Amino acid sequence: MDRALADIDPALIEDMVDANHILYHLGVVDGFGHVSARDPNDPSRFIISRSMAPALVGADDLMSIHLDGRPVSDNAPTAYLERFIHGEIYRARPDVVAVVHSHSAAVIPFCIVSTATLKPVYHMSGFIGEGAPVFEIRDTAGSSSDMLVRSNELGAALARSLGGNNIVLMRGHGSTVIGFNLRQAVYRAVYAELNAKLQAEALRLGTPNYLTLGEAVESAKANDGQQNRSWELWKREVRGER
Ligand SMILES: [Zn+2]
Structure with a gap:
């Protein structure tokens, strides 16, 4: 393992490996996408896998x-x-402890249709709040970029689009969610994708009745209190213990 991670709590290393596998198992990431956690000992660093498919990540693949x-x-x-x-x-949001970036399929339509805002359709996705903002890479990179956030300038522009929200969509690309702990970020990435599927279904039927901001905030709080229930299930599934 990266020597810079020598002092990290082994429980966090374990959670990072499980997080990578869970995100693949639940269809949030495929060969691409990544999850990170801020270094609890040094907030100016974060822990993330080396460049590889998340499903194959082991503790030795993590780097600082x-x-x-x-x-x-x-x-x-x-x-x-x-x-x-x-x-x-992490630089723009000192409160953020974990980040998941993915290209999960059901979210993509909401990244590209400007009249369709991703909004919480049920209590499991209250963290979406009043609706997800969309990052337009053309505003920073012009009209011929490769769409990747491959520089500090583009990352900072994305962070500005995220603002104080828990999720930001990326036009023609995917989405990024933040968490105040690693398990919460994984939960949010999973339910952002499920919410997008359900919202698209509902839009085919008619006009959805979304959660109010108050309902979104309160249901998100209630779910945060329960997050270990999902985590324990997902962890055992990816470890083949169920
Ligand atoms: Zn990407």
Whole structure:
């Protein structure tokens, strides 16, 4: 493992490995996408896998990265191209402890149809609040970019679009969710995708009656209190213990 992670609580390392596997198991990430956690010992660093498919991540694949995107250790392995998503969100939001970035399919239509805002359709996704903002990469990178958040400048622009929200969609790309702990970020990534599926279904039937902001806030609080129930189930599933 990266020597820069030597002092990290083994329980967090375990959760990071499980988080990678759970996100794949539940269809949030495929060969691409990534999850990170802020270093609890040094908030100017975060923990993330080296560049590889999340389903294959083990503890030895985790690495430590400075918020500006530089790996902490000399001769570090290849890092994800889009690590700037994580670093710049941690820099802009000192309250954020974990970040998940994915290209999960059901969310994509809400990234590209400007009249369709991702909103909470049920209590499981109250964290979406009043509706997810959409990051327009053209505003920073022009009209011929490769769509990837591959620089600090683009990461900072994404963080500005996120603002004080828990989720930001990315036009023509995917989405990024934040959490105040790692398990919460995983939960949110899973339910952002499920909410998008349900909302698209509802829009085919008619006009959805979304949660009010008050309902969204209160149901999100209630779910936060229960998050270990889902985590324990998902963890056992990916470990083959169920
Ligand atoms: Zn991406």
